Amino acid sequence: MAHSVKHVPVSFIVSNCSFVVFVWYFVVALAVLETVNADSVFSASHTATVQTAAARDLRYLLYDVNPPEGFNLRRDVYIRMASLVKTLRKNGDDWVLVLPPWGRLYHWQSPNIHQIRIPWGEFFSLTSLQANVPVIEYEEFIAENGGPFIDQVLVLQNYAEGWTDGKWEEKVDERPCIEKLMYSKDKQGYYRGWFWGYEQTRARNVTCISAQGHASIMAPVLQNNITVTSVMLDRAETLLHDHYAGKDYWDTRRSMVFAKHLRLIGDDFRAKYLNSTDDRDHTVYSEDWTRMKAKLGSAKGGPYLGVHLRRKDFIWGHREDVPSLKGAVKKMRSLMRKHKLDKVFIATDADEEELKELKKLLPDMVRFEPSIEDLELLKDGGVAIIDQWICAHARFFIGTSVSTFSFRIHEEREILGFDPKTTYNRFCGDTEKECEQPTHWKIVY
Numbered sequence: 001m002a003h004s005v006k007h008v009p010v011s012f013i014v015s016n017c018s019f020v021v022f023v024w025y026f027v028v029a030l031a032v033l034e035t036v037n038a039d040s041v042f043s044a045s046h047t048a049t050v051q052t053a054a055a056r057d058l059r060y061l062l063y064d065v066n067p068p069e070g071f072n073l074r075r076d077v078y079i080r081m082a083s084l085v086k087t088l089r090k091n092g093d094d095w096v097l098v099l100p101p102w103g104r105l106y107h108w109q110s111p112n113i114h115q116i117r118i119p120w121g122e123f124f125s126l127t128s129l130q131a132n133v134p135v136i137e138y139e140e141f142i143a144e145n146g147g148p149f150i151d152q153v154l155v156l157q158n159y160a161e162g163w164t165d166g167k168w169e170e171k172v173d174e175r176p177c178i179e180k181l182m183y184s185k186d187k188q189g190y191y192r193g194w195f196w197g198y199e200q201t202r203a204r205n206v207t208c209i210s211a212q213g214h215a216s217i218m219a220p221v222l223q224n225n226i227t228v229t230s231v232m233l234d235r236a237e238t239l240l241h242d243h244y245a246g247k248d249y250w251d252t253r254r255s256m257v258f259a260k261h262l263r264l265i266g267d268d269f270r271a272k273y274l275n276s277t278d279d280r281d282h283t284v285y286s287e288d289w290t291r292m293k294a295k296l297g298s299a300k301g302g303p304y305l306g307v308h309l310r311r312k313d314f315i316w317g318h319r320e321d322v323p324s325l326k327g328a329v330k331k332m333r334s335l336m337r338k339h340k341l342d343k344v345f346i347a348t349d350a351d352e353e354e355l356k357e358l359k360k361l362l363p364d365m366v367r368f369e370p371s372i373e374d375l376e377l378l379k380d381g382g383v384a385i386i387d388q389w390i391c392a393h394a395r396f397f398i399g400t401s402v403s404t405f406s407f408r409i410h411e412e413r414e415i416l417g418f419d420p421k422t423t424y425n426r427f428c429g430d431t432e433k434e435c436e437q438p439t440h441w442k443i444v445y
């Protein structure tokens with residue numbers, strides 16, 4: 001609990017009292033209350049466990065993802081790990097999922113701001129996550145565990161031989177490491193590695209496991225082959241979803257409620273610049289995700305076109321399915337005409353040069369542009385979430401082909417109850433022939 005208070009940035013006391021800073025101050029106070037709450041909810045469940053089944057040992061599952069992966073694929077891997085923890089808890093011990101701190105993400109390039117060891121509470125509502133599966137922040141793990149020690153790291157990898165005779169089968173085996181290990185032994189015989197930027201953290205043992213299959217394929221290994229208390233799965237993205245878009249997938253996805261201060265900042269921006277409020281737009285949101293069950297088509301959305309225009313690495317590869325800026329603007333104008341919308345909100349990772357060009361082509365576009373002070377508080381991850389939140393509330397949305405950033409917006413809109421026709425849209429490349437549109441994934445409640 002103490003460490004969540006510590007995250008109150010001292011800078012806001014002296015910085016210009018911008019709106020975001022003001023909201024932040026207010027919300028941090030709320031967040032502290034919420035943390036107190038969450039802790040008591042959490043420990044209550046533990047007490048109950050102790051009383052009913054003394055044999056259930058407390059065990060910790062930690063994980064990390066291939067370094068180049070971005071924010072929104074990482075959110076997807078969280079769903080797979082939550083599913084594994086649910087399986088483990090059904091079968092026996094009292095497993096808790098340890099949330100891997102955010103940081104050193106390739107796309108988070110804003111200069112001069114500190115962006116490692118960021119706890120999940122800065123981006124997501126912990127109480128909401130905990131209503132799905134028991135989770136704790138990494139620093140809580142260190143405190144509970146009696147130090148920054150992880151008993152066993154399992155580095156997941158594919159099979160060196162690939163699929164044998166082209167036949168897919170689910171399997172998992174301890175195997176020699178294929179790639180060079182990203183961990184090295186120190187003088188005391190502990191393994192040192194990245195560990196989310198926590199330099200004091202060390203592992204007692206590191207081994208490689210070849211795994212081919214869904215996340216819960218790891219359950220028997222974690223239950224039977226390994227007896228230590230804390231286990232970390234590195235390269236966790238190797239494992240597939242237990243059941244993509246099934247009930248369990250959606251329960252976890254719905255529990256990934258954005259942190260309150262980010263939602264508030266997004267809502268204020270909508271009201272101020274886009275004439276968009278929940279009452280008028282029929283997008284009333286329940287803080288308690290378990291009670292959120294909006295009918296498809298019930299949400300109307302704010303009077304603007306929402307756009308996610310992914311650039312950077314998506315255009316460097318000269319991909320066929322990504323439009324030129326000119327092509328994108330032409331499509332936006334035609335959608336605005338068709339849906340009688342005179343405002344367009346654009347979320348994009350375009351560089352300065354492209355932004356200039358975009359502004360020239362579409363002078364009245366609206367973007368969320370944080371000041372340096374705001375960026376220090378929100379960080380690149382918070383800004384991305386606010387962009388997603390605003391896109392999620394638009395009357396009509398169009399995203400970028402196969403971007404997980406766009407996919408997460410689809411899901412958010414599905415939760416809010418938008419007509420799928422207004423959500424599952426993407427830009428086509430300028431010369432793309434068959435421009436297949438995104439799939440509609442219905443929520444299973």
Ligand SMILES: Nc1nc2c(ncn2[C@@H]2O[C@H](COP(=O)(O)OP(=O)(O)O)[C@@H](O)[C@H]2O)c(=O)[nH]1
Pocket residue numbers: 069070071072073074107108308309310311346347348349380381383384385387402403404405406
């Ligand atoms: N703020 C903001 N950031 C973006 C936007 N598009 C991409 N990014 C950044 O680029 C990263 C893209 O990586 P990822 O989340 O994996 O999505 P994907 O690569 O599009 O599938 C995001 O996490 C953001 O940091 C955008 O519209 N707004």
Ligand SMILES: *[C@@H]1O[C@H](CO)[C@@H](O)[C@H](O)[C@H]1NC(C)=O
Pocket residue numbers: 172173174209221224225
């Ligand atoms: C787990 O233990 C079983 C039984 O001893 C063994 O056959 C199997 O290979 C082990 N699996 C792994 C991944 O270590």
Ligand SMILES: *[C@@H]1O[C@H](CO)[C@@H](O)[C@H](O)[C@H]1NC(C)=O
Pocket residue numbers: 205206207225226
């Ligand atoms: C490391 O882990 C492997 C796999 O669980 C195990 O076989 C081995 O004995 C462990 N080594 C040590 C030193 O504990």
Ligand SMILES: *[C@@H]1O[C@H](CO)[C@@H](O)[C@H](O)[C@H]1NC(C)=O
Pocket residue numbers: 275280
């Ligand atoms: C905002 O929307 C409301 C309801 O659709 C409309 O009556 C009002 O004129 C709009 N205000 C502005 C400033 O566009």
Ligand SMILES: [Mg+2]
Pocket residue numbers: 069070071073404
């Ligand atoms: Mg990516």
